[in-house]
Amino acid sequence: MSEKKIKNIFVNGPVSPEFIANSIGNHNTKTDIGGHSIFLGQVRNDEIDGKIVSAIAYTAFEDLALTKMHEIREEIFAKYPLSCMHIHHSLGVIGAGEICLFVFTSSKHRKPAIEACNELVERIKSELPIWGKEIFADETHQWKENI
Amino acid sequence: MSEKKIKNIFVNGPVSPEFIANSIGNHNTKTDIGGHSIFLGQVRNDEIDGKIVSAIAYTAFEDLALTKMHEIREEIFAKYPLSCMHIHHSLGVIGAGEICLFVFTSSKHRKPAIEACNELVERIKSELPIWGKEIFADETHQWKENI
Amino acid sequence: MEIEIISFGKISEFINNQKLSIDVESTDDLKTHLEKIFPQLVGMKYKLALNKNIVQHNCAIKDNDSIAIMPPFSGG
Amino acid sequence: MEIEIISFGKISEFINNQKLSIDVESTDDLKTHLEKIFPQLVGMKYKLALNKNIVQHNCAIKDNDSIAIMPPFSGG
Numbered sequence: 001m002s003e004k005k006i007k008n009i010f011v012n013g014p015v016s017p018e019f020i021a022n023s024i025g026n027h028n029t030k031t032d033i034g035g036h037s038i039f040l041g042q043v044r045n046d047e048i049d050g051k052i053v054s055a056i057a058y059t060a061f062e063d064l065a066l067t068k069m070h071e072i073r074e075e076i077f078a079k080y081p082l083s084c085m086h087i088h089h090s091l092g093v094i095g096a097g098e099i100c101l102f103v104f105t106s107s108k109h110r111k112p113a114i115e116a117c118n119e120l121v122e123r124i125k126s127e128l129p130i131w132g133k134e135i136f137a138d139e140t141h142q143w144k145e146n147i
Numbered sequence: 148m149s150e151k152k153i154k155n156i157f158v159n160g161p162v163s164p165e166f167i168a169n170s171i172g173n174h175n176t177k178t179d180i181g182g183h184s185i186f187l188g189q190v191r192n193d194e195i196d197g198k199i200v201s202a203i204a205y206t207a208f209e210d211l212a213l214t215k216m217h218e219i220r221e222e223i224f225a226k227y228p229l230s231c232m233h234i235h236h237s238l239g240v241i242g243a244g245e246i247c248l249f250v251f252t253s254s255k256h257r258k259p260a261i262e263a264c265n266e267l268v269e270r271i272k273s274e275l276p277i278w279g280k281e282i283f284a285d286e287t288h289q290w291k292e293n294i
Numbered sequence: 295m296e297i298e299i300i301s302f303g304k305i306s307e308f309i310n311n312q313k314l315s316i317d318v319e320s321t322d323d324l325k326t327h328l329e330k331i332f333p334q335l336v337g338m339k340y341k342l343a344l345n346k347n348i349v350q351h352n353c354a355i356k357d358n359d360s361i362a363i364m365p366p367f368s369g370g
Numbered sequence: 371m372e373i374e375i376i377s378f379g380k381i382s383e384f385i386n387n388q389k390l391s392i393d394v395e396s397t398d399d400l401k402t403h404l405e406k407i408f409p410q411l412v413g414m415k416y417k418l419a420l421n422k423n424i425v426q427h428n429c430a431i432k433d434n435d436s437i438a439i440m441p442p443f444s445g446g
């Protein structure tokens with residue numbers, strides 16, 4: 001693994017559209033980029049046994065998650081010719097309709113960005129120690145499980 | 148084909164990050180959406196025979212492009228369980244580093260949005276009558292070819 | 295008969311949009327004719343659209359039809 | 371010896387973060403012990419992390435080690 005600094009991926013609260021716009025806009029000086037691929041996870045108001053999810057409260061084992069994300073980042077950079085990779089995941093209570101995950105990859109030609117983005121989303125969901133507690137309108141809850 | 152109105156996809160000039168943010172933000176009332184997939188095409192300053200591309204001027208056979216895009220849209224909606232699909236393509240002169248294509252799909256679970264977005268990008272590039280003229284710093288040009 | 299010619303992309307650099315008085319029966323006939331008067335088309339990949347429909351196989355042409363001459367697409 | 375226990379997700383609802391005075395040699399020993407004192411763990415899928423490394427196979431445990439007990443991940 002390289003000596004690169006471990007980057008934080010966690011943000012408190014939802015990822016705002018303005019944050020995303022800003023992140024996109026920051027790439028307009030990188031004129032060797034031809035394609036950006038973005039995935040956004042949004043909290044759904046699922047109905048479970050007649051109750052509606054109004055929010056998800058995210059917690060993480062942050063140290064371990066950041067170390068693991070660093071490994072994943074290095075592996076994806078080694079596998080695909082990417083110009084940039086940015087990952088942001090929410091912690092805390094995220095309401096239905098709000099964005100909780102922002103994965104953003106860029107490359108000269110479109111395919112590496114698209115494939116890396118997809119692979120990152122899969123690995124973030126399966127390998128990072130993050131937990132979502134689905135909070136119902138009546139303040140009961142259940143723990144989300146990724147399937 | 149359905150009777151739905153043919154939507155315009157063309158915008159004059161680059162797609163701005165603020166426009167993208169606005170489009171993302173408009174989905175926060177659609178609380179059955181769990182994943183958004185976005186592809187952005189950005190103009191590259193490629194070097195061709197020692198000359199640097201400073202911009203691409205896009206023109207289209209607009210009527211035919213919109214009719215074809217309508218067909219593609221209907222086919223993709225029939226193939227994938229999508230909540231939303233938004234396509235914007237620039238016309239006119241787009242400088243290196245600026246965004247000329249914005250494809251945005253949303254679905255309950257992530258996979259349909261991701262797959263539909265990829266398929267849309269491929270079809271837009273191969274099936275829409277749009278042409279890019281690469282303009283060099285010295286004001287000479289060459290016509291872009293999608294490979 | 296008279297047909298309308300519209301051209302795009304690099305083809306628009308040597309074929310202007312124009313009315314053409316010509317006697318052709320089909321898009322294949324028209325191609326042969328176009329390649330005679332615009333030899334730059336020979337060996338170039340291009341497609342025709344007849345009244346805003348992409349021509350997939352030989353089609354009949356009528357008076358006042360509109361024909362688009364299109365080089366390979368390069369959007370996105 | 372003394373080890374530190376930290377727990378996450380739904381497991382944090384019945385196992386508090388705590389110091390545990392216990393004699394175990396390995397993570398497999400510890401699992402057996404934990405499932406005895408916290409029977410809710412039995413039949414639940416969970417992973418351990420030893421000093422912030424996910425335990426893939428049985429590992430030795432030393433005094434003052436920190437052990438995380440983690441239910442299936444559900445980020446994103």
